[in-house]
Amino acid sequence: MAIETQPERAEPTGRGPEVIARRPWWLSPGVHTGLIGAVIGYFFGHWLGNFLGGDYARSSLSDANDVAIVLGYLFAVIGWVAGLGVFNDLFGLMLGRPLPEEGRLIGKEDPGLGKYFRYTLDHKVVGIQYLYGMIAYFLTGGLFAMAIRTELLSPSYHLIGPEQYLMVVGEHGTMMMMMMSSVILGPFGQYFGPLLIGSKRVAFPRLEALGFWLTPAAYVILLSAVLFGGFPTGWTGYEPLALQAQSGEDAYFFAFGLMGISMILAGFNMIVTIINYRAPGMRWSRLPMFVWSMFTVSFLQVLAVPVLVGACYMGLVDRTFQTSFFTNQLGGSSFLYEDLFWFFGHPEVYILALPGFGVISEVVSVFCRKPLFGYKIAAAGMLGVGILSFFVWQHHLFDSGINPDMRPLFMLTTELISIPTGFIYLVGMGTFWKARIRFSIPMLFALAFYFNFFIGGISGVFLSDVPADTTEHGSFFVMAHFHYTIMGGLIFAFFSGIYYWLPKMTGIKLNETLGKIHFWTMFIFFNSTFLPLFALGLMGMPRRVFEYARNLETLNDWVSISAFLLGGSILIFLINFVMSMLFWREPEVGNPWRSRSLEWQLSTPPPPENFKRVPVILAGPYDYGVKDALPVADLNPPPGVIGSAYAPAGAGEG
């Protein structure tokens, strides 16, 4: 079983002290140079676009030169990453300079805050960067949701006009769907992935860091659509509406594609890290469930997201260089876009859901004080969901007229997904059996996850049935369904992870009273916001409308007020987060949850190189209640005994 070992030294290298003297901060690459690069890049790209395509015919509602805008975005991104110093090592290698010292890869950075504003290669820094980034993106998307609900207080338009309404809907949907795909994989996957498998570093730290630094660019570009009046297509970007739209559509395609590249980079890094950088003794059967979920999600990202990047690229060249991939009367097909988009779009749904399964599995075992029930079933459930997610995309197109005689097949595959998803519930329920349940805040969020995701899943069964779906398709029923799985599943799992892991990441714990208030308000108002939406959908309210039948006003007002209160609940979290991190700073350095998991055996926050020596994994992470259970790992194995004294037969040193 040579794959269980890794070709890494047990001894830290003795390369000697750092030899390169650090430049003053304003000369070394960082956010400020990145911004300068982005601005220069944008204006250069814009000039180039006007030079090349100034006389191109424009898409019908666009009053600007789309070529200039797209090339502006492109060169702005190139300038941004170049300014951040992404290419420095690459060009250094080309020029024959030695690579910077190994220490950069494993976090031997200066202790200051500056490293968070640079292209830092330590996965723990990237994880923290992701955490703050994701909170910012989530709050932005949430504000757009508040605007939507404000408009829907009344059955006709009263506050924001139809154009602004669609802009808000599109920004909310796209922001949430594209940025939140990394909401757990980013902060917790990057931070704890290597820690959980006993590695000192990730496989491709440069790709990982680049993956993060593309997200602020995608965020800003997506928001820049507001300057052009937004985009009218929602988060799906259907053609030929996208072709007809104003220039905001360029921002949509570009930002979504850019975020897609970020997801691919993160996925590659995660796959290679998990396969190759596991510590000796970290067999596949000892892999924590969270790592399994990251592994599956990474495969989904690497296999599904390129289709999105392709679709976005084709959408962009249709709009700029007058190709006709999606124009029916010129030989293209609007069905092609629908197919490409949903071939990505359905795995994307599981890119959003699976990390939640992973976090919850970790949390449930710790707070039930029991081993995970049916470890293999849990892993099989994740892999099964991941594989099946590639075979269901046509259920988004049941009424579209594409290949209608295949609908029974897609009905079957869609319903099949409920089997591996059911495994996750079996694992959870089995772990609860005769447990010693402790209702800490992470556990409360985990319980809410089970409740919310269950409602989401059961409503999905209604959508998978073609005749029933005929009424529900494209209505608020669908909207409620995926908010239950994504907001009720993913975001609840994200908060569970924050309360669970933030003490490990920062050494500071969040205020518990405020945390409990946050949980209860969020749980109650989440349900009172989204449960009535099922009824609204069944009563005939389509998605993305600003006008609805007058008899639905009471219910809509109820939903809107609940949504505002839900927003208030997120605000409580924000207050708790800011106050706890900046002012109260209540230290938490031990292992407050008495978790067996590897990351909790380290000092808090984890040392720069994670492990002084590569640990030897001795037992699985979930052996709670086992008398004389081995510790999960020997963190300081004597040199030379790896593979003979500790590790199982065959797991020799590399």
Next chain:
Amino acid sequence: MATTETPAAPGAQREPNHAWRLFAVWFVLALAADLVIWFVWKPHLPPGDMSSSAQHQQFDIAVLAVTGAPVVVAVLLYFVYAIVVWRAKPGDDSDGEPIYGNTKVQATWIIGTSAIVLWLAVFGTIELVGPAGAGAGEGPSPIWTLAGKQTTSWAPGTNDMLQVQVIGQQWTWTYRYPQFGGMESSSLMLPVGMPVAFHVTSLDVIHSFWAYQLGVKADANPGVDNVAYTTPKATGGFTVRCSELCGIWHGAMFNYGQVLSPTAFQSWASGVQAKEQADGVLAALPAYTLTYDPTVIPQLGKNIPAIDGITGAAGYYYGPGNPVTP
């Protein structure tokens, strides 16, 4: 009852006490839920029973609810039970029993969920194929069709299938009746008790034709003829909405239709046809085809604005420069 699988309480074999208690409560609650759903809720479930497809959808939603309710009851009951019974007492720092799995429970669970899934798939397929696509769009050449005679004219009291073309454009619906000289109308009139074939197409972007009370939904794709079938079962009004985002006035893209008695429908349709003939609208309209090329339509329809018409699109067939704002 559709589902008879146990809630698969893990560890059931070793702890008959908990398992039997859970099973008894589950059985009572699940039975009660199913009875309420079937006998109380079903007649009120959307989309109602105004057409054959709506009746099938209502039936399907009810069957799915009856199938799902025992599962919902089982899972929620189990979690509530676990939270109440197995919470750690204050000061109890002990760990639980190390149970790594239970083959019987896992096998029961897998078999149970697989059985439900197979049942759902078989049921859904029968309910899709039997009622001719159950009101959903079936593309240009449907393989599951509704019984009815394909004729060039239509008369009440026969089994003639009424052909209705539904044309979506930003942001209005227009209907054309090829059996009545290709006349067009801005409101959808249908005869009760006779089969109807909708030919849904679009002149610009993708729309979705949703006749809510009729249980019909079919995407309107430019250049594609998307067919959907239904048979109206009761007279009365219904709503047509666009259910695919199609631009800024998507929210306002709705209108109303009426199911009439066959004779009333015939006199309405012949009346409109005669008036459009007299006004010259029929001559000015593009010839009836299953799809229209958006780049050709403006030329074809260029005479229409001159007629103070009764056309739903107010004469503006496809002009992005002249979007119809309601």
